Amino acid sequence: MIPPNLPDPMSRSASQTDPPRADPTDGLHYLGMRDYIAGRIAAGALKAGDRLPSERQLQTAGGVARGTIRQGLFQLEAEGVIYRRDRSGWYVSPPPVVYDPTRWEGFMSYVEAQGREPSTETLSAESIVADAMLASVFGRPAGAPLYLIRRRRYIDGRAVLVERIVVDAALAPDLLRFSFDQSLTSILRQAYGLSVSRNQVTMQPCALTREEAEALKVKSGLPGLSVVRTSFDAQGRVVEYDHEFWRHDALRISVDIRVR
């Protein structure tokens, strides 16, 4: 039943009628399955982007119930080792990109600098007015005109984040005439002379739910990282207020900072 030349996924598992094993690693079936798949990836039998065998094939090979197989797959998904494409299958995750919020090169440049292929898709771009929260962020009265841009960004063709960017219309009049499928940073600098001298960044692990999950085509509940960045220019004006929702397996954050 076990594919030849591969470790037996059940080899660390005690059957329920056998005496308990003294194996210090545990004998849980779902972790056995986890280790089996992780081992195939570590051994190079499965590479980044490869599709795993279907759940029912794994079930046949391992002799355990499909629910148990899925528990092991969920574990690997939480670890960032594999990901799923809805109703298509499970795939080996590509490595994360490194994101340094202290560097003010945008997404496009730092992804490219790491040898990956970035792309951006604008979901919407519209004029809005400041509610109480945004008014406070921008230091404007409620009702002040703002622009809201929603984008989805990809690395090597895989959607990795969705974001909502708010820009003060007073600083970037008529902003909506531009395309946002490239770098917004460049537009703000070249067309409006706005450059960023300070970033206030907040990050929090979260679950991708509802709209974000739908936009990233992931199941609701997948772990994610919420990144809120407020960018200021040298005069202390808010140039950009950006809320990004990342897939948890797509990035690593690295900052190098002087201590205050």
Added chain:
Amino acid sequence: MIPPNLPDPMSRSASQTDPPRADPTDGLHYLGMRDYIAGRIAAGALKAGDRLPSERQLQTAGGVARGTIRQGLFQLEAEGVIYRRDRSGWYVSPPPVVYDPTRWEGFMSYVEAQGREPSTETLSAESIVADAMLASVFGRPAGAPLYLIRRRRYIDGRAVLVERIVVDAALAPDLLRFSFDQSLTSILRQAYGLSVSRNQVTMQPCALTREEAEALKVKSGLPGLSVVRTSFDAQGRVVEYDHEFWRHDALRISVDIRVR
């Protein structure tokens, strides 16, 4: 079957024989359960630290299988809304603490500053020698003497992180004579005159597995945040190399930085 004065957890669900509902929110049973619990928390019927009804009680109240109940609970756990104590029950999560790696006040002070009660437990403290990786971090030859300290830290009595700290024995000779249940920062500064002027911090969402999960008494696979901090003094020497594994629902990171 539904407790009075509470939303019916099944109210958004279509039975399998009914015609499909046009409700734009979906009718999945596990999300119905999620919304039911989330609603009770939002309404104040359940507060931070409260214990939820047992899975079997929820099963009775909602008329769905226990596996489905658990799927809804896992969803809320991923969102950071609830957490579990192994074989004890599900509890409402307390709010996260805010952690600013640019400020060189340690865990104890910033947790206290937010009105929470920190505590620290030393798991082990020992002398080790540098392997290739640590030698590279500290700029020492392989085999150089180092200290390794493993600690578990709590907020309001809940274990929120485990960490492994490595310190160069040449900079802090005889370090092991101290207790590490308080601030290591203070020890390094007061006893050895070491102060930090630069931090290199890397953060990555991860899953808490094996040792970390066991040390935090969580189930393997719970989402977490891995934080690696390398601290340098004014001469560029590595004062501290710290790898922390946080519960994903326990912290929010906030940095305020000048752009390079």
Added chain:
DNA sequence: GAGTGGTCTAGACCACGGG
């Protein structure tokens, strides 16, 4: 249309905790 993952049921037994 075949195959995939997504959801759900209705049980069972287990390990561990002190509700």
Added chain:
DNA sequence: CCGTGGTCTAGACCACTCT
């Protein structure tokens, strides 16, 4: 001890993709 969550089975039907 009893109750808890943790694991597991062996099915079923559904929604969706197209491997």
